[in-house]
Amino acid sequence: MPTQPVLLEIMLSLVMEPRMELSASKVAAAMAGILRLSADKIDEVRFAVVEACINAFEHSHARDQKVHLRFAVLEKGEHKALKITVRDFGVGFLSGGFQGPRPAGNLRGARRRGWGLKLIKSLMDEVEISSDASGTSIIMQKYEEENHPMTDSLNIKVDRRDEIAVIYAEGYIDNQGGEAVASAAYGLIDEGFKTLLINLAGTKLINTIGISALIEVTEKMIEIEGRLGFCNLTPTIEKAFHTMGLAQYSQLFPDEASAISALAA
Numbered sequence: 636m637p638t639q640p641v642l643l644e645i646m647l648s649l650v651m652e653p654r655m656e657l658s659a660s661k662v663a664a665a666m667a668g669i670l671r672l673s674a675d676k677i678d679e680v681r682f683a684v685v686e687a688c689i690n691a692f693e694h695s696h697a698r699d700q701k702v703h704l705r706f707a708v709l710e711k712g713e714h715k716a717l718k719i720t721v722r723d724f725g726v727g728f729l730s731g732g733f734q735g736p737r738p739a740g741n742l743r744g745a746r747r748r749g750w751g752l753k754l755i756k757s758l759m760d761e762v763e764i765s766s767d768a769s770g771t772s773i774i775m776q777k778y779e780e781e782n783h784p785m786t787d788s789l790n791i792k793v794d795r796r797d798e799i800a801v802i803y804a805e806g807y808i809d810n811q812g813g814e815a816v817a818s819a820a821y822g823l824i825d826e827g828f829k830t831l832l833i834n835l836a837g838t839k840l841i842n843t844i845g846i847s848a849l850i851e852v853t854e855k856m857i858e859i860e861g862r863l864g865f866c867n868l869t870p871t872i873e874k875a876f877h878t879m880g881l882a883q884y885s886q887l888f889p890d891e892a893s894a895i896s897a898l899a900a
């Protein structure tokens with residue numbers, strides 16, 4: 636079978652201490668988020684990872700007292716998959732005869748345990764368990780629903796008012812995102828707008844390359860003697876705008892209403 640290209644990989648070793656499984660669950664959620672799995676699927680992945688970790692903590696008796704995880708995003712044909720391996724170097728169980736869980740309805744019976752592996756299998760799309768005297772490895776996969784672009788692409792909407800046009804930027808403003816905002820702004824300038832407002836309510840992350848594209852827009856506005864404002868910045872983005880000098884050549888507003896009334900005045 637051809638090996639599936641690995642697009643992203645994170646390795647994590649957890650010390651077997653109470654609640655350390657939550658760190659694994661956070662990484663799983665972050666990776667699942669990158670794949671754009673739905674919130675329900677992300678919860679399923681987190682649940683499965685937590686169960687695999689607490690099994691290793693509780694049952695493996697691993698000498699290194701650690702559980703080793705690998706999170707990988709794989710290209711799987713048209714789609715992508717999140718593959719998580721939970722490995723311990725403990726005593727293993729399949730060789731010793733594993734007593735599987737009893738069916739539901741027996742919760743009041745003597746055996747209330749034995750559901751973890753069953754749940755992992757039901758929550759994930761593919762599960763492989765191998766275990767012997769050298770330890771246990773649970774490999775589980777969750778498939779992405781549709782072919783989503785992995786990186787957050789920026790969404791832009793434009794609202795043309797009487798004298799002012801508002802650009803709504805939603806997503807990550809990196810080099811491409813910055814260029815997209817800039818080309819929307821240049822388009823509006825070509826249409827004759829001299830006052831622009833860029834609403835960043837939907838942007839929580841920006842980088843310096845993205846900001847440099849916005850600085851170009853401010854320079855263009857100075858050139859045409861127009862007015863440029865930004866509103867709804869997160870405190871971090873606002874700080875970056877100040878540090879990079881963008882705030883000197885444009886106006887920053889807490890919200891759209893105050894921006895419109897100040898810019899239109």
Ligand SMILES: Nc1ncnc2c1ncn2[C@@H]1O[C@H](COP(=O)(O)OP(=O)(O)OP(=O)(O)O)[C@@H](O)[C@H]1O
Nearest residue numbers: 690691694695725727728748749750751752753771
């Ligand atoms: N990493 C592991 N190392 C050694 N044995 C394991 C490991 N994971 C599971 N097992 C064995 O498999 C059994 C079944 O695991 P499972 O998670 O289904 O149930 P449980 O942990 O006993 O109970 P529950 O998960 O319902 O709290 C365990 O009781 C244990 O004997």
Ligand SMILES: [Mg+2]
Nearest residue numbers: 689690751752
């Ligand atoms: Mg368990």
